[in-house]
Amino acid sequence: MKRETLYDNFLESLYQRFPQRAKLANxxxxxxxxxxxxxxxxxxxxxxxxxxxxxxISVKMRISVDKLISSSTEISMHMKFADFVNPNEIDIQLLxxxxxxxxxxxxxxxxxxxxxxxxxxxxxxxxxxxLSRYFMFKWNYQYSDGKGKKFSEIHxxxxxxxxxxxxLKSMKKIKKIxxxxxxxxxxxxxxxxxxxSSIKLIDKEDIKMLKNELYLLLxxxxxxAAKGYYNDPSQKIYYYISKMxxxxxxxxxxxxxxTLSLTRxxxxxxxxxxxxxxxxxxxxxxxxxxxxxxxISESGEWERIAFIEKQREIIDSI
Numbered sequence: 001m002k003r004e005t006l007y008d009n010f011l012e013s014l015y016q017r018f019p020q021r022a023k024l025a026n027x028x029x030x031x032x033x034x035x036x037x038x039x040x041x042x043x044x045x046x047x048x049x050x051x052x053x054x055x056x057i058s059v060k061m062r063i064s065v066d067k068l069i070s071s072s073t074e075i076s077m078h079m080k081f082a083d084f085v086n087p088n089e090i091d092i093q094l095l096x097x098x099x100x101x102x103x104x105x106x107x108x109x110x111x112x113x114x115x116x117x118x119x120x121x122x123x124x125x126x127x128x129x130x131l132s133r134y135f136m137f138k139w140n141y142q143y144s145d146g147k148g149k150k151f152s153e154i155h156x157x158x159x160x161x162x163x164x165x166x167x168l169k170s171m172k173k174i175k176k177i178x179x180x181x182x183x184x185x186x187x188x189x190x191x192x193x194x195x196x197s198s199i200k201l202i203d204k205e206d207i208k209m210l211k212n213e214l215y216l217l218l219x220x221x222x223x224x225a226a227k228g229y230y231n232d233p234s235q236k237i238y239y240y241i242s243k244m245x246x247x248x249x250x251x252x253x254x255x256x257x258x259t260l261s262l263t264r265x266x267x268x269x270x271x272x273x274x275x276x277x278x279x280x281x282x283x284x285x286x287x288x289x290x291x292x293x294x295x296i297s298e299s300g301e302w303e304r305i306a307f308i309e310k311q312r313e314i315i316d317s318i
Contacts, residue, residue: 181241211318258274
């Protein structure tokens, strides 16, 4: 590949992330500790970025150098398929990379997250130790041919627990969060709990504990929906209840540094992509779903009360 083409591909990757040149210049100036005029000269190709500068930008913005060289138009997708019960060093590194994206984004002025989901999002069930263990238990059951450990045998790896806390800390700094919930989100979870209880993989005491955590989670959601935020009034949280069912969970993250899309699969795993086109499609789809959903944050009081009461009845049935 010609050197000019490679450089053009690199610049195009930057513009995909930051279409507004002024915003891109501000981010690069801070990242490289350079004056903005020096950045503009590089963007105009009057002076090239040095190899060291390209390396810093590629790491910080998660730009694939392989993709630049191959000049492929194929969307880059990564399957985050880690072992959550018995993680090895590679699993830890894989999950840490995704955690780092959220941590670094949390320091940005612009930080937005959106999700359309039929399963409890990580940042909600991570708030509770029992529910965190439950989703690990379910993942283990699915990937051990139905011969997985009992719930009481599942323990959270200390490194994974640290990453969980780091992730939750980052989520608290998000400026806007859009949740679009499948109307059956609690029903799907409760049905699974009943099944695992019936085959003796979760005992009665643990079912009782998980049931109490679900009540606490529902109370938190009700309080958040009524105020439009949880603890920090500067953070806006929007809860929507969809009129349509979802086949899985779709989410996106947008910050000054990253545009990330995630498609959840296999309970705890998912497809993660830093490709800007994939991000754009995820964000457009999620916000389009708002049109067919009911907003229950700070408005839709009747719908909010009805939804919360329905979920309580579902939890009561355990």
